[in-house]
Amino acid sequence: MGVLELKNVSLTLGGKRVLSDLTVDFWDGHIHALVGPNGAGKSTLANTIMGLPGYTDITGDILLDGERINDLTVDERARRGITLSWQEPARFEGLRVDRFVLAGAKDKSTETARHVLERVGLDPDRYLKRAVDRTLSGGERKRVELASILSMEPRIVLMDEPDSGIDVEALNRIFDALADFKDRGATVIMITHSQEVLKHAEHAFLMCCGSILDKGAVGRIDDYFGDHCMPCDHANQPDEDELKGDLA
Amino acid sequence: MSPTQQQVETARELLASLGEIGGHIKGDDIAHLEIHGNEVVGAHLVPGLDVDVDQIDDGIEAHIRVRKGTRLAKPVHLCFGMLPEEGLQHIVMDVEAEEDSYASVQAHCTFPNAVAITHKMDAVVRIAPGATYEYFERHLHGKEGGVIVVPKTKVHVGEGARFKTEFELIKGQAGEIDFEYDVDCDAHSLLDMIARIWGRGHDKITIREVARLNGEEATAVLQSHIAVKDDAVADVYNSLAANAAGARGHVDCKEIVQGAAVARAVPVVEVNHPRAHITHEAAIGSVDSRQLQTLMARGLDEEAATDLIIEGLLG
Numbered sequence: 001m002g003v004l005e006l007k008n009v010s011l012t013l014g015g016k017r018v019l020s021d022l023t024v025d026f027w028d029g030h031i032h033a034l035v036g037p038n039g040a041g042k043s044t045l046a047n048t049i050m051g052l053p054g055y056t057d058i059t060g061d062i063l064l065d066g067e068r069i070n071d072l073t074v075d076e077r078a079r080r081g082i083t084l085s086w087q088e089p090a091r092f093e094g095l096r097v098d099r100f101v102l103a104g105a106k107d108k109s110t111e112t113a114r115h116v117l118e119r120v121g122l123d124p125d126r127y128l129k130r131a132v133d134r135t136l137s138g139g140e141r142k143r144v145e146l147a148s149i150l151s152m153e154p155r156i157v158l159m160d161e162p163d164s165g166i167d168v169e170a171l172n173r174i175f176d177a178l179a180d181f182k183d184r185g186a187t188v189i190m191i192t193h194s195q196e197v198l199k200h201a202e203h204a205f206l207m208c209c210g211s212i213l214d215k216g217a218v219g220r221i222d223d224y225f226g227d228h229c230m231p232c233d234h235a236n237q238p239d240e241d242e243l244k245g246d247l248a
Numbered sequence: 249m250s251p252t253q254q255q256v257e258t259a260r261e262l263l264a265s266l267g268e269i270g271g272h273i274k275g276d277d278i279a280h281l282e283i284h285g286n287e288v289v290g291a292h293l294v295p296g297l298d299v300d301v302d303q304i305d306d307g308i309e310a311h312i313r314v315r316k317g318t319r320l321a322k323p324v325h326l327c328f329g330m331l332p333e334e335g336l337q338h339i340v341m342d343v344e345a346e347e348d349s350y351a352s353v354q355a356h357c358t359f360p361n362a363v364a365i366t367h368k369m370d371a372v373v374r375i376a377p378g379a380t381y382e383y384f385e386r387h388l389h390g391k392e393g394g395v396i397v398v399p400k401t402k403v404h405v406g407e408g409a410r411f412k413t414e415f416e417l418i419k420g421q422a423g424e425i426d427f428e429y430d431v432d433c434d435a436h437s438l439l440d441m442i443a444r445i446w447g448r449g450h451d452k453i454t455i456r457e458v459a460r461l462n463g464e465e466a467t468a469v470l471q472s473h474i475a476v477k478d479d480a481v482a483d484v485y486n487s488l489a490a491n492a493a494g495a496r497g498h499v500d501c502k503e504i505v506q507g508a509a510v511a512r513a514v515p516v517v518e519v520n521h522p523r524a525h526i527t528h529e530a531a532i533g534s535v536d537s538r539q540l541q542t543l544m545a546r547g548l549d550e551e552a553a554t555d556l557i558i559e560g561l562l563g
Contacts, residue, residue, distance in 0.1 A: 053537070074545055075545075075550070075553075078548075086542065090542045093561055094473070095561075096560070099556065099560070103546045103547075103548055104543075132560075149546075152546055
């Protein structure tokens, strides 16, 4: 049994079935990858697990430690240890880095803020008093966001394209953070289009058209990157009519 | 003349109401002036800074001069306030920053027990060529507001001079704030104005800022960051005119609205020279949903997340 289980989860948005009868186990303390073409439903799945507004009207069950969490709000899920890092982290005008990284921290001391910044390779003396705004580059914001997640000591981390828009140095820090999460026994579910990132996972799911097409060891899914698709009945960018046809 | 024991006590109480800030006003090299109602209850000057205060019926008239070439290394602390629940404090201020001088003024206006207090200010500020004058006005009000704050300021920023001002409510409820700035800027001068206010309950906030960039290469930034909730109302009127070659300016108004509160922004940007340029940006509405979701995904409930976002916006 996984720490996080989805049982027959489906979601329809704007008349379109975007998640289709998903039954998935995410094992405790593992790094899982979700791969698949654009529009496959990867981010939708992450948003649904997090319970973001617009992604809660599902059928099926989401279970954390065997307990149904469908009706929990985003913050309630977060307080139970689930969190999400976005592909493009939000900017917060005027909000200082120290305030941001400690927002969900278990230990809200300055030492914690310094420590988590160091863990993502940002010099606390240079960054603690800066704002999480447009003066930070995309890579810096990504690392600051990761620091805010580290301070939470979460149990389940959903990472939407952790390598998006960042340089090699930042990417290495994100890999370090992945190792950190694993060392602490956290479960990571990361969405990626990158073969490089996939190498850091232990288990992968291949998604297409809101369904899991395949799952297993990373090497098993690796072939997907050969031609950016796996043989299936779906077109790469399904349109609504096609989906309806497939699901009929 | 030495202050009386009563004045010393009043000054101490005023500074105590500032909390941590009050403790900073120590040392022979720090100029400060404390006004309670229409009475000077504490003062200390430093070389290069002249302050003359005359008592008027409901307040004081202050003449402040930063002498030519004086560079004040430490901020000048002004404390205006009233400890009673009711009353009027009228501050008339004439400021002259002479050529190539520098002064940074921290003005703390404290009305900790206010129920029906009016704090009026009529100020004229002249900043001579090459001088820099900074004026940071921080307000500390009681929990229930009970203050009407009406500052009106006319400023002339001379050639190559700089004027920076911030208006911030750092404690308590706003009450009614109606402040007005009217600024003329000469060539190569710099104007930087920002107001940060959080209105609650039945607070009423009005900001009127008018600036004219009359000289070549003069620059200005006018920023208003306002958050209103409950039944509070905020009106922001920014007017910026660029009248000379190379004059550049930016007007930025951000207002977060919650509950039954109302926010309005009325920007006027005017360019009267083909080589001048002004930009404007306004965002009025609810808290950004992505920001909110990010903080909620860290475990903050909606109210705590909103407060943190607003705390950032209001600096």
